[in-house]
Amino acid sequence: MGNWLRHIWHLNPILNTRPWHRLQSVSLFLLSLLTLHVSSFARPNIVFMMADDLGYGDLGYYGNPDNNTPNIDALAANGLRFTDFHSSGPMCTPTRVATLTGLYQQRFGSKFDGAISGVRDYDSGLPLEALTIAEVLQKEGYATGCFGKWHLGYKPPYFPRNQGFDTFRGLGSGDGDFFSHIDRSGREDWWLNDEKVPEAGYTTELITRHSVAFIKRHRDTPFFLYVPHLAIHFPWQGPDDPPHRKKGINYADDKWGVIPNRSNVAPHVRSMIEALDESVGQIVETIKALGLAENTLIIFTSDNGGYLSYAGGFERISSNGPLRAQKGSIYEGGHRVPTIVNWPGRIRPGTTGETGHSIDWFPTFAQLADATTDGVSLDGVDLSPLLFDGSPLPKRKLFWRKNDAWAIREGPWKLCFERNQMGLYHLDNDIGETVDLSDSMPERVDALRRAWIQWEASVNESAERFQ
Numbered sequence: 001m002g003n004w005l006r007h008i009w010h011l012n013p014i015l016n017t018r019p020w021h022r023l024q025s026v027s028l029f030l031l032s033l034l035t036l037h038v039s040s041f042a043r044p045n046i047v048f049m050m051a052d053d054l055g056y057g058d059l060g061y062y063g064n065p066d067n068n069t070p071n072i073d074a075l076a077a078n079g080l081r082f083t084d085f086h087s088s089g090p091m092c093t094p095t096r097v098a099t100l101t102g103l104y105q106q107r108f109g110s111k112f113d114g115a116i117s118g119v120r121d122y123d124s125g126l127p128l129e130a131l132t133i134a135e136v137l138q139k140e141g142y143a144t145g146c147f148g149k150w151h152l153g154y155k156p157p158y159f160p161r162n163q164g165f166d167t168f169r170g171l172g173s174g175d176g177d178f179f180s181h182i183d184r185s186g187r188e189d190w191w192l193n194d195e196k197v198p199e200a201g202y203t204t205e206l207i208t209r210h211s212v213a214f215i216k217r218h219r220d221t222p223f224f225l226y227v228p229h230l231a232i233h234f235p236w237q238g239p240d241d242p243p244h245r246k247k248g249i250n251y252a253d254d255k256w257g258v259i260p261n262r263s264n265v266a267p268h269v270r271s272m273i274e275a276l277d278e279s280v281g282q283i284v285e286t287i288k289a290l291g292l293a294e295n296t297l298i299i300f301t302s303d304n305g306g307y308l309s310y311a312g313g314f315e316r317i318s319s320n321g322p323l324r325a326q327k328g329s330i331y332e333g334g335h336r337v338p339t340i341v342n343w344p345g346r347i348r349p350g351t352t353g354e355t356g357h358s359i360d361w362f363p364t365f366a367q368l369a370d371a372t373t374d375g376v377s378l379d380g381v382d383l384s385p386l387l388f389d390g391s392p393l394p395k396r397k398l399f400w401r402k403n404d405a406w407a408i409r410e411g412p413w414k415l416c417f418e419r420n421q422m423g424l425y426h427l428d429n430d431i432g433e434t435v436d437l438s439d440s441m442p443e444r445v446d447a448l449r450r451a452w453i454q455w456e457a458s459v460n461e462s463a464e465r466f467q
């Protein structure tokens with residue numbers, strides 16, 4: 001508003017000047033109005049909500065008949081829903097690396113193929129020299145907050161404050177009890193910035209409360225709100241389930257919560273999903289109530305596919321719809337995830353079959369914030385032309401690797417290698433990856449395989465400095 005007043009103030013002398021001066025001043029005035037208008041679009045707030053282990057078929061809008069998710073469904077109905085969006089990894093840590101850096105996680109070392117461990121990796125994390133989108137946005141004057149599950153380091157210095165976030169509240173590990181906030185190793189794991197600050201409450205609700213407070217606090221500045229939920233990762237505890245973990249006990253072999261009927265985990269997960277939906281509702285409602293909706297890009301996604309079953313007799317956990325396999329796999333069930341992008345008035349509601357990927361968020365957000373990324377090498381592409389104009393994304397190949405398993409995607413084609421088995425699938429015709437076409441198309445298999453080898457050499461070379 002300050003600028004407005006200054007412009008109006010400057011209009012006064014125009015009346016006493018010669019006509020061409022008057023015209024020039026009026027033009028300048030109009031130009032500055034235009035600039036104000038454009039800049040209000042150029043630097044939107046960005047709210048990135050990421051569920052944990054939420055499968056492709058877990059939401060009402062993605063076809064789930066049992067889970068009640070009205071708030072996420074509304075976000076989808078009023079936004080752009082991806083049917084072919086992929087997490088960079090089939091596990092928690094890898095997708096977080098790629099989301100925040102715009103790079104394949106393998107560029108930081110093969111340990112990021114999977115989840116970092118509170119035993120093996122307790123003293124390490126995402127290298128601090130990694131450039132994160134939070135650092136880029138922070139430098140551009142954005143307020144940056146991370147509320148939820150970090151899992152890019154178990155303790156300082158590998159915490160969000162050293163990766164571009166002004167504020168962090170949540171857990172460092174991959175899974176904390178939703179009530180006692182004790183991690184798998186029996187450690188207290190609830191932090192405010194770099195200090196352990198215990199807080200009573202259900203994790204999903206605490207994350208929501210801090211996210212809402214952050215939005216209110218920064219309503220007048222552009223903000224980047226990163227909300228990596230713990231839900232629906234185990235321990236499978238809905239808001240009405242009991243606490244499980246106590247300090248000092250190792251839960252490595254008892255990490256799933258209190259599940260009286262292991263053959264049917266779904267009721268616990270359903271209540272977690274519905275709490276998650278309530279969280280999305282509260283965050284979206286806060287944005288609307290503060291009049292920020294027209295200038296806020298909201299994203300909802302998941303960090304990998306859902307578990308269908310888990311060793312130890314846990315069955316009927318979540319749903320990946322028609323997809324093959326589950327969390328941890330390089331088949332679609334491991335990494336094709338529900339993804340919704342919402343910005344009323346800017347993004348036309350609908351569904352897109354374009355293939356998006358975790359590595360694309362960094363360049364997209366940087367572009368929206370008008371941040372210079374000259375000299376920054378990124379693997380992802382800017383999604384803006386697709387989001388705002390419906391333009392197709394550039395043709396490209398996408399890659400996944402988890403230890404010995406790997407996959408490459410080009411158009412509808414996907415070559416997979418898992419458990420010593422190679423398969424070529426045409427996803428447009430066979431989303432369930434059931435018909436292996438590799439025998440009939442050896443040349444395509446060979447070309448994709450060679451491209452994958454080339455990619456792996458490239459990421460391994462980048463990773464050398466971190467080994």
Ligand SMILES: [Ca+2]
Pocket residue numbers: 052053091092233303304
């Ligand atoms: Ca996960």
